[in-house]
Amino acid sequence: MDCYFDHVATNPMREEVLEAMMPYFREEYGNPLSIYPLGMNARQAIEKAREQVAGLINAKPNEIIFTSSGAEANNFALRGVALARQYEGKHVIVTRMEHHSILNSARFLEKLGFTVTYLTPDRQGYIEPEAVRKAITDETVLISMIHASPEVGTIEPVKEIAEIARERKISFHTDAVVSTGNIPVDVKEMGVDLMSLAAHQFYGPKGAGALYVKEGQRIIPLIFGGIQEGGRRAGTENVPAIVGMGKAAELTISELDGRIEHVRRLRDRLKDGIMKVPNVHFTGHPEKRLPGHASFCVEFIEGESMLMMLAAKGIYVASGSACTSKALKASPVLLSMGIPSHVAHGSVVFTFGAGNTDEQVDYTLEEFPQIIQRLRELSPFTEGWGDMEEGESCIPKK
Amino acid sequence: MDCYFDHVATNPMREEVLEAMMPYFREEYGNPLSIYPLGMNARQAIEKAREQVAGLINAKPNEIIFTSSGAEANNFALRGVALARQYEGKHVIVTRMEHHSILNSARFLEKLGFTVTYLTPDRQGYIEPEAVRKAITDETVLISMIHASPEVGTIEPVKEIAEIARERKISFHTDAVVSTGNIPVDVKEMGVDLMSLAAHQFYGPKGAGALYVKEGQRIIPLIFGGIQEGGRRAGTENVPAIVGMGKAAELTISELDGRIEHVRRLRDRLKDGIMKVPNVHFTGHPEKRLPGHASFCVEFIEGESMLMMLAAKGIYVASGSACTSKALKASPVLLSMGIPSHVAHGSVVFTFGAGNTDEQVDYTLEEFPQIIQRLRELSPFTEGWGDMEEGESCIPKK
Numbered sequence: 170m171d172c173y174f175d176h177v178a179t180n181p182m183r184e185e186v187l188e189a190m191m192p193y194f195r196e197e198y199g200n201p202l203s204i205y206p207l208g209m210n211a212r213q214a215i216e217k218a219r220e221q222v223a224g225l226i227n228a229k230p231n232e233i234i235f236t237s238s239g240a241e242a243n244n245f246a247l248r249g250v251a252l253a254r255q256y257e258g259k260h261v262i263v264t265r266m267e268h269h270s271i272l273n274s275a276r277f278l279e280k281l282g283f284t285v286t287y288l289t290p291d292r293q294g295y296i297e298p299e300a301v302r303k304a305i306t307d308e309t310v311l312i313s314m315i316h317a318s319p320e321v322g323t324i325e326p327v328k329e330i331a332e333i334a335r336e337r338k339i340s341f342h343t344d345a346v347v348s349t350g351n352i353p354v355d356v357k358e359m360g361v362d363l364m365s366l367a368a369h370q371f372y373g374p375k376g377a378g379a380l381y382v383k384e385g386q387r388i389i390p391l392i393f394g395g396i397q398e399g400g401r402r403a404g405t406e407n408v409p410a411i412v413g414m415g416k417a418a419e420l421t422i423s424e425l426d427g428r429i430e431h432v433r434r435l436r437d438r439l440k441d442g443i444m445k446v447p448n449v450h451f452t453g454h455p456e457k458r459l460p461g462h463a464s465f466c467v468e469f470i471e472g473e474s475m476l477m478m479l480a481a482k483g484i485y486v487a488s489g490s491a492c493t494s495k496a497l498k499a500s501p502v503l504l505s506m507g508i509p510s511h512v513a514h515g516s517v518v519f520t521f522g523a524g525n526t527d528e529q530v531d532y533t534l535e536e537f538p539q540i541i542q543r544l545r546e547l548s549p550f551t552e553g554w555g556d557m558e559e560g561e562s563c564i565p566k567k
Numbered sequence: 568m569d570c571y572f573d574h575v576a577t578n579p580m581r582e583e584v585l586e587a588m589m590p591y592f593r594e595e596y597g598n599p600l601s602i603y604p605l606g607m608n609a610r611q612a613i614e615k616a617r618e619q620v621a622g623l624i625n626a627k628p629n630e631i632i633f634t635s636s637g638a639e640a641n642n643f644a645l646r647g648v649a650l651a652r653q654y655e656g657k658h659v660i661v662t663r664m665e666h667h668s669i670l671n672s673a674r675f676l677e678k679l680g681f682t683v684t685y686l687t688p689d690r691q692g693y694i695e696p697e698a699v700r701k702a703i704t705d706e707t708v709l710i711s712m713i714h715a716s717p718e719v720g721t722i723e724p725v726k727e728i729a730e731i732a733r734e735r736k737i738s739f740h741t742d743a744v745v746s747t748g749n750i751p752v753d754v755k756e757m758g759v760d761l762m763s764l765a766a767h768q769f770y771g772p773k774g775a776g777a778l779y780v781k782e783g784q785r786i787i788p789l790i791f792g793g794i795q796e797g798g799r800r801a802g803t804e805n806v807p808a809i810v811g812m813g814k815a816a817e818l819t820i821s822e823l824d825g826r827i828e829h830v831r832r833l834r835d836r837l838k839d840g841i842m843k844v845p846n847v848h849f850t851g852h853p854e855k856r857l858p859g860h861a862s863f864c865v866e867f868i869e870g871e872s873m874l875m876m877l878a879a880k881g882i883y884v885a886s887g888s889a890c891t892s893k894a895l896k897a898s899p900v901l902l903s904m905g906i907p908s909h910v911a912h913g914s915v916v917f918t919f920g921a922g923n924t925d926e927q928v929d930y931t932l933e934e935f936p937q938i939i940q941r942l943r944e945l946s947p948f949t950e951g952w953g954d955m956e957e958g959e960s961c962i963p964k965k
Contacts, residue, residue, distance in 0.1 A: 173605070178598035179803060187592050194585050194772070200576035203885065204871075205878035207571070237635030237774065238802030240792040270792030270801055277791060281679075369803060374592070376635065376774045376805030391789070393675060394638040394668030403668055404636030405577060405767060407774030410805070473602075480603035487601065 171483040172529040176461065176522035177319045177347060178487055182413070183372040189416035190374065193409040201406050202397065211408045218415025222379055225418035226345075226364065227355040234380045234398045235411050239346035239367030240270035241391065242380040243313075245402070246342040246363045247274040249388035250311050251283060254340065258308035264288040264296050265505035266315050266325065268344055275313075284308070293454040294323035294506050301330050311340045316364075317348035320489040320502045320518060321453030322462030324348065331360035340386060346370055346378075350421050351459050352429065362386050368410070372523070373417030377410035424523075432461030432521035435530050439463055439519055442534035446541055450512065452503065461521035466503070466512045470544040475517060478540045484533050487518045569881040570927040574859065575717045575745060575918040576885055580811070581770040587814035588772065591807040599804050600795065609806045616813025620777055623816035624743075624762065625753040632778045632796045633809050637744035637765030638668035639789065640778040641711075643800070644740040644761045645672040647786040648709050649681060652738065656706035662686040662694050663903035664713050664723065666742055673711075682706070691852040692721035692904050699728050709738045714762075715746035718887040718900045718916060719851030720860030722746065729758035738784060744768055744776075748819050749857050750827065760784050766808070770921070771815030775808035822921075830859030830919035833928050837861055837917055840932035844939055848910065850901065859919035864901070864910045868942040873915060876938045882931050885916045
């Protein structure tokens with residue numbers, strides 16, 4: 170049985186989305202900047218998609234800038250705002266829960282003379298709003314915080330932190346790539362100035378992302394060139410992908426409640442079953458977390474082997490963020506949460522989607538314990554630690 | 568009759584390209600970084616496309632970095648190399664023939680403390696290699712020059728300039744977005760260090776571009792994040808578009824000679840006919856130019872109206888680069904060539920593709936003179952200049 174439990178890596182695209190895209194691969198191939206009908210049709214399609222994406226997050230259409238990915242949106246937000254506001258101050262705050270597109274952009278800013286504060290989460294991957302308040306200096310111009318973690322599912326207190334930022338006239342960006350499409354996301358209610366999205370996280374196409382930029386927020390382009398996207402993001406628009414992102418947004422608006430209920434139920438069933446395996450720790454926040462997200466650290470095994478064995482049984486999961494999963498290092502996010510390296514190495518993340526079923530959960534609960542047992546029998550890790558009592562575990566078993 | 572003569576804005580995508588992309592919209596939806604089969608299939612598809620694109624330009628596969636557009640590739644090249652080599656010197660040379668993605672990136676570099684020399688072309692849009700040699704200083708680390716101009720079709724002496732750059736250990740980038748797929752492009756023969764491409768210029772999809780980066784050339788990423796593209800360009804790969812770019816490259820390799828012959832013949836016929844209209848000037852180089860490219864300046868008319876009237880007759884053309892065509896200003900490229908503003912305003916560019924026919928040329932040659940005559944009768948421009956003799960024209964009629 171094939172079980173795709175890696176929706177945080179990417180989603181299968183909806184057939185309705187592909188249908189919406191098809192005309193723009195064929196007869197409607199115009200460049201949206203061309204002034205004849207073929208160009209105007211493409212332009213109108215983009216503007217319709219802009220309205221659809223704006224509708225998903227309660228923004229105005231002119232606050233949506235299309236990008237090629239969530240990573241591009243994150244780079245654009247962090248560097249674009251920091252550079253636009255550098256004459257007011259050169260201090261930026263991020264967290265150690267961020268995606269590498271934020272962390273590595275922050276490091277680039279350091280090379281340009283910025284100071285960056287990296288906030289450490291608690292054991293559940295949660296950032297306390299007070300920690301942000303304490304980190305603010307008179308030089309702070311930008312705070313960037315992930316909305317929900319792909320690795321441990323924790324949802325951060327974005328609304329509270331946005332309020333703190335607003336009091337101090339600091340721009341606030343949130344990376345909502347993983348949350349959008351999985352929980353309600355409303356820029357007005359959250360009070361954010363900038364927010365990153367990726368279409369393939371909500372059953373849209375790869376190659377389409379967006380940055381929400383609140384009216385009045387200054388930002389310097391990441392990609393300079395023509396007058397596309399109001400001169401804020403150059404390059405011939407990927408019309409079919411943008412149209413697909415719009416359609417995916419529209420579907421998400423009407424289906425979100427049902428999707429949440431479905432994945433939460435499956436996730437809870439899986440979690441209950443997996444937690445019966447000895448020396449397995451549930452990671453991330455128990456309540457403040459994505460509904461379709463279950464993450465664990467399995468002690469005394471090597472994570473890569475676990476993933477391979479699961480894959481051999483048709484169970485497709487991740488060890489953390491897909492963007493770093495090939496690096497074979499313990500996740501920096503888990504380490505920053507205070508999880509010991511040898512435990513973090515056994516990270517496994519199940520993320521559910523609309524296509525998952527109870528049968529898949531049953532099957533996985535049958536296979537998973539056997540695989541872990543087999544791996545522990547084979548693993549050199551158990552030799553040294555075999556006499557460890559469960560109580561010695563570094564993180565409390567929930 | 569519908570005549571699409573704006574292949575420099577974008578090309579219709581080939582049906583074979585769409586066919587190659589389709590599986591990656593449906594069943595093969597994996598994230599290329601995932602370690603299970605769904606991910607590995609996507610990874611293999613990208614690597615196959617990398618070989619195909621490398622084959623088109625005679626590069627090694629590991630020298631190809633996929634981007635979302637030609638504009639992104641241009642930004643990446645100019646800023647990535649300038650920043651990587653800034654400790655050797657902070658001088659960059661570009662030309663006034665460049666696309667805005669190069670020119671505006673150059674302006675951004677100026678803000679970071681770089682000095683940029685903008686070389687002026689001659690009346691035919693041609694940059695003399697000697698002008699480049701003279702502009703080089705001990706501080707020069709990068710030269711960027713467009714391979715062929717979208718606005719006037721002129722092909723620049725890239726090979727000669729690459730040689731000059733190599734003598735001085737200066738990195739050399741060429742923007743081959745418009746040339747690739749229209750003329751043979753061979754990075755080894757040209758001797759370039761970096762080269763930008765866009766798939767939709769050779770019947771591939773929008774949303775896929777590439778930067779050729781010669782082995783050993785240092786470059787700092789434009790988009791930071793995950794380990795995609797060897798850590799040089801982050802963001803979940805747009806797998807279907809990359810696959811489509813590969814297929815389009817493969818088709819181009821086998822069909823290029825035939826495409827060139829076809830568009831050259833149509834272009835020459837159109838040019839001969841259009842040049843019979845009084846006070847029309849052929850722009851760009853007469854011989855060193857793209858085979859499917861015919862560009863003119865029509866005196867005593869307003870270019871925008873000409874384009875609208877042509878469009879009303881089903882003849883779709885551009886006034887210059889699509890990326891700036893809505894700006895309603897005379898093309899900076901034409902002005903830099905020394906074409907007077909009032910003449911540059913009447914710019915019209917015909918670019919041919921595989922789907923164009925002799926009948927379309929016949930039809931256009933019938934309609935075009937009538938439209939020009941009608942516009943000149945209506946135009947306020949003629950009032951002041953109506954007594955101008957043809958001999959007074961600022962650029963010699965060919």
